[in-house]
Amino acid sequence: MIEVKDLTKRFAEQTAVDHVSFVVNKGEILGFLGPNGAGKTTTMRILTGFLPATSGSAQVAGFDVFNDSLEVRKRIGYLPENPPLYLDMTVTAYLEFVARIKNVPAEKRAALVEDALAKTNIVDKRHELIKRLSRGYKQRVGLAQALVHDPEIIILDEPTAGLDPKQIIEVRHLIKGLAGSHTIILSTHILPEVSMTCDRVVIINRGRIAAIDTPANLTTQLKGGQNVRLEVGADQNAVCAAIRELPGVRKVSGEPAGGNGRVVVTVEASPGQDVRSQIASKVVGKGWPLYELRGVSLSLEEIFLELTTEDSASPN
């Protein structure tokens, strides 16, 4: 549905998007994850035809975003970072205008506006002037605007920004409900959002793609197996050396635990290896007192930090 190849966007002083390639399949929700200024918005603006790319190509529904911009724009619903609202209009008038400008035929317009109002839960605010709405409602009107012409592709730049926790959950449900019949790209810098709503995640940093995978795979693959943390009442070096001998152990590091003679050791296992039982029997076999042993699963957040932090940008 969406195919991006070697997309690059250079501004005068910096490269905002640097050889980005990815594919979004029909009916899928793709999450764009990255810190602020990573190039998420720029990529989305290129896909919606708002900005031209410096080089590379992007195809949406089989049309080139630059050469067939109008065809692409017909098929896209877009919520920019700041919802593009006309504050002097009422909610209904605004959505009718958007439907009109998106080429919705007159006879379908009213029904689609009703639909968008219902989906985004703003039916009771329909006759209010947009400028009188709270931030959360404005965001939902922005969302309704992106859905009103029932587009094949929906691009949402930080759709949950400015919403309260309850609204965030509603919006996530809404987005999930749209998947299947719509292809969706959404961007966020909030990690739980990605693991909750997206089928696949693109992690982007400094204009480059750091990883593309499902949230589950990212959690299991990229973290390099499970980490184990244990607390042992013995000499640090001896413990580390003993554990390092075990098969499936990749990295061991230890530090004294608060001056009581114990040591806290963190063990990083190779991908797919569960080394907890071996470590336990080794420690017990040596006769060292074992105070604690637990598996530490790396959250997406840590992966994200790992991927986007300068000094550990390359996990290999």
Add this chain to the structure above:
Amino acid sequence: MKGIYAVYRKEMGHYFVSPVAYIIVAVFLILTAYFFNRLMVLIIQESFQASIEEAQFGGGQAFDVPSLVMRNFFGVLSTLLLFLTPMLTMSVYAEERRRGTMELLMTSPVTDLEIVLGKFFASLTLLVIMLLPTAIGFAYMLRHAEPTAPWRVLGSEYLGVLLLGAALLALGSFFSSVTESQLIAAMLSFGAILLLWVLDFGSQAGSSVWASSLEYLSVFRHYDDFTRGVIDTSNVIFYLSFIFLGVFLTIRSVDSMRWRRA
């Protein structure tokens, strides 16, 4: 075409849900009513004076009150347009850029041409709405004047003011599209219009090619013929090409928003 209409409708709605249009139209109508009244009174007084002199000394020339009122009035009108059109156009693009709604328009399936024309026609409609009530006074005057002036002259004057206004609107829209600030847009278009007005001041002295081309560019010079009831094709073409240039530059400027860092 549909896109033009969609943008046009939105612009018209925008003019009339905000107080801006009402205030501009009201100020315009109060000023024009005042000028119309003063001109009429002054010119009628003068014509009495003239007829008394004529009776006393003989000779003199016939005083055509309606034509004089119209000519003077449309002269004043052009000055009013100089001040008012920048206010009509200052927000047209600047406000959309500032609010981010330009991003909605530019990612919708409408061409830049449709956006620009929709907005231009909307501002033109507002200009017509502003001008229409002034015709009431003239209709009344022409009905009761003896001898009456030809309606054709009035038509030519309205055509002239419409063309002049459209040209100024096209220019103002362009300046609104280059900035996010309404104030800057208004200042730039006001300055440009003023400059185009005074262009023929200096040129009166010389008769070089330079001076005559400057004189040609003065937007208000081409307006004079219309106020005399003369529709000269070259003047019409001047204004049409002026409008065309303004619309063209605005389209280029809207397009260039894509290439700038938004």
